[in-house]
């Protein structure tokens with residue numbers, strides 16, 4: 247899976263970028279599961295777990311500490327928040343159809359790439375040194391998902 251963090255990413259943003267890497271891995275795992283015709287309930291269980299353990303918190307931290315650097319009226323921030331809302335709804339759906347899982351993978355993938363390629367560049371440019379230092383202190387990076395036993399993507 248290709249994912250390359252931009253070289254000049256500030257330390258304070260690198261932890262977010264590593265979480266993005268895990269998010270992109272989720273998209274890849276969902277697609278692998280679908281491709282291999284794994285029971286969708288197994289994929290959905292993992293997606294739910296990942297959402298509650300990782301993603302929900304990642305979205306909240308971005309909204310509380312990262313996006314305010316550009317302000318909530320910023321067009322890119324508004325787009326990112328709207329995408330979070332849509333993803334929250336998709337993850338919370340009690341529906342393990344192929345279409346829903348496919349949509350989750352597509353929209354999460356798109357959202358993360360938008361943040362990495364566009365939004366984070368802008369935040370890094372506009373943030374003050376103090377804001378970045380504070381961010382670095384506040385953000386507790388969410389660890390990897392090694393403990394999930396049902397590795398349907400392998």
Ligand SMILES: [Fe+2]
Pocket residue numbers: 305308326330357361
């Ligand atoms: Fe986000």
Ligand SMILES: [Fe+2]
Pocket residue numbers: 262266304308358361
């Ligand atoms: Fe993000």
